[in-house]
Structure formats: structure tokens, C-alpha cells
Amino acid sequence: MTREDDQTGRLDAGMHQSHFQVMARRHELQSVAAKVEAFCAANAIPAAISNRMNLALDEVLSNIVKYAYDTSENEIIDVELTYSNNGFMATVQDAGKPFNPLLFPRPDTSGPLKDRRPGGLGILFVRSLMDSVAYERRSDRNRLTLIVGAPFA
Numbered sequence: 001m002t003r004e005d006d007q008t009g010r011l012d013a014g015m016h017q018s019h020f021q022v023m024a025r026r027h028e029l030q031s032v033a034a035k036v037e038a039f040c041a042a043n044a045i046p047a048a049i050s051n052r053m054n055l056a057l058d059e060v061l062s063n064i065v066k067y068a069y070d071t072s073e074n075e076i077i078d079v080e081l082t083y084s085n086n087g088f089m090a091t092v093q094d095a096g097k098p099f100n101p102l103l104f105p106r107p108d109t110s111g112p113l114k115d116r117r118p119g120g121l122g123i124l125f126v127r128s129l130m131d132s133v134a135y136e137r138r139s140d141r142n143r144l145t146l147i148v149g150a151p152f153a
Contacts, residue, residue, distance in 0.1 A: 014084055014085050015082065015083070015084040016039075016042070016043050016082070016083045016084075017080065017081065017082045017083075018035070018039050018080070018081045019078065019079070019080045019081075020035055020078075020079055021076045021077065021078050021079070022061070022076070022077050022079065023074060023075070023076060023077075024064060024065050024068065024069060024075035024076065024077050024094065024096075025065060026062070026065050029058065029061050029062065029065065032054075032057055032058070032061060032079065033054045033057075033058070035079075035081075036050055036053055036054050036057065036081065036090075037050055037054070039081045039083070040053075040088070043083045045083060045088055045152070046152050048152075049088055049148050049152050052129045052130070052148060053088060053090055053129075053146065053148060055125075055129055056090075056125075056126045056129045056130055056146050057079070057090055057092070057146070059122045059123075059125060059126050060092055060101075060126060060144060060146070061077060061079075061092065062122075063101070063122060064077055064092070064094050064096060064142075067096070067097070067099070068094050068096020068097055068099070068142070069096050069097070070097075075094070075095065075096065076094075076095075077092060077093070077094045078091075078092070078093040078094070079091070079092055080093075084150075085150060086149065086150055087131070087147055087148050087149040087150040087152075088147070088148045088150075088152075089145060089146065089147045089148075090145070090146045091143060091144070091145045091146075092142075092143070092144045092145075092146070093141045093142065093143045093144075094141065094142050095140060095141050095142075096142060098137050098142065099142060100135045100137070100142075101122075101123040101126075101135065101144070102123070102133065102134075102135050104123055106124065126146070130146045130147060130148060131147055131148055131149040132145075132146075132147040132149070133145070133146055133147075134147075
């Protein structure tokens, strides 16, 4: 079950924002892509940029669902989308275990696939899709910010 706040709309000249929550369950994540696409359509953000953000968010949110919580309680993930002249930004927050994915060692992709250690390719993929990725731990919450800068090419 996703919840949308009344915080959807225009903040100031040229800045638009949408905030929604999604339960930390795999089947709940399907609704996120439609919300991103609707936000992008409403703000004339090109489909290619919407697709990049959706791919990155799918990876990030999937990892939160898989690894952030020890219990199957009704944990919530907050997602905030912001569009301005500077670009398109998604901020994802969860109250799961502290984890900075940007500190995860870069995987060695030089050897044969069968010899590689699992893990790390997801954040590498996210970084390749975004112009900027930032992490901070604030008020016992993980906060990951994904940015595609403007102008959109």
C-alpha cells in the first residue's frame, strides 16, 4: 500500500515536488515506476530521464527491502521526487540498518564471472545511471539522494 502526501505540487518558481511512501515489501515497489512516470510527464521530463531514474530507484528500493530490516514489520520507505531547473532528484529514506552503499568496495569486474565475488554491481549500476549519488545518515534514517542534472541530453 503506497501513501501519498499532500506535498505534491509546486514549491516555488520552477520547482516541483512529490512525496510518497511505500511499504518495504517487494510487491509494493511496482507502484513506484508509475508514480515516477506520472511526475515526469507532469513536468515535461524526457522519457529517457524517467527511465534512468526508475531503473536506479528499482535497484535502491529492492536492496532496502532485501537488506535494511531484520523483521517483517510494516516498515515504510519515503520517496521524494524534485524537479527544478537544475535537474531531477529522488531522495529515498528508510529507518533500516545504517548502510552507506557508496562505501561498499567497487567490485572487481576484470576476472571471469565464475570467479567474482557477489555484490556491489547494483550501486555501480546506479552510479552509472545518475549524475550524482549521495548518502547521509540523519536522525536514525538512511538518506540516499539520486540526481540527474539538467539540461537533459
